[in-house]
Amino acid sequence: MAVFFTSDTHFGDPRVLRIDKRPFxxxxxxxxxxxxxxxxxxxxxxEVWHLGDFSxxxxxxxxxxxxxxLNGHKHLIIGNNDGPATLAAKGWADVRAYAELNVGGRFVVMCHYAFRTWKNMGRGWxxxxxxxxxxxxxxxxxYDVGVDVWNYRPVTLETILGTRRRRAPRAASA
Structure with a gap:
């Protein structure tokens, strides 16, 4: 079993085509x-951790x-564009605003929003x-785990940490 991270899918939201210039x-x-x-x-x-703005x-x-x-056991970290229907949906294993997770010995903190400081940041979290x-x-x-950064796909922590760049190149056509 692998653990994946993603965010900002914005299913059903036409604004992303214009604002984020998604290639659809x-x-x-x-x-x-x-x-x-x-x-x-x-x-x-x-396992998939969706860090907000599902729909x-x-x-x-x-x-x-x-x-x-959607494949996987899905967890939702609440984003600012997750309405009551998203929060109440049956497909989530759990719904919360923040989470900490040990992924293969690496600790992560997860929130929809980027932190300036976070728990144990000086200890490698x-x-x-x-x-x-x-x-x-x-x-x-x-790291931003949003679909706009990772070619519109969930990503593993290993992939995230294995890249020197914080932003993966977008595919020429999605």
């Missing part, structure tokens, strides 16, 4: 591509349908966040 013509195309990329990356028994504008039945189609869509200046041991 329509929201249905966007949503289907993100589901396909997720399922190409994550196996059914893997705001989709109706409850659409959110439940999306979660049922890593800060994983979303919200900024790859626009924040990188800090030591702080």
């Amino acid at each position: 013509k329509t929201i249905p195309e966007h949503d289907e591509a993100l589901v396909a990329y997720w399922n190409e990356t994550v196996a059914p028994d893997d 705001l504008h989709a109706p409850p039945e659409r959110i439940d349908e999306l979660l049922s189609r 890593v800060d994983l966040h979303g919200h900024s869509h790859g626009r924040l200046k990188p800090q030591t041991r702080q």
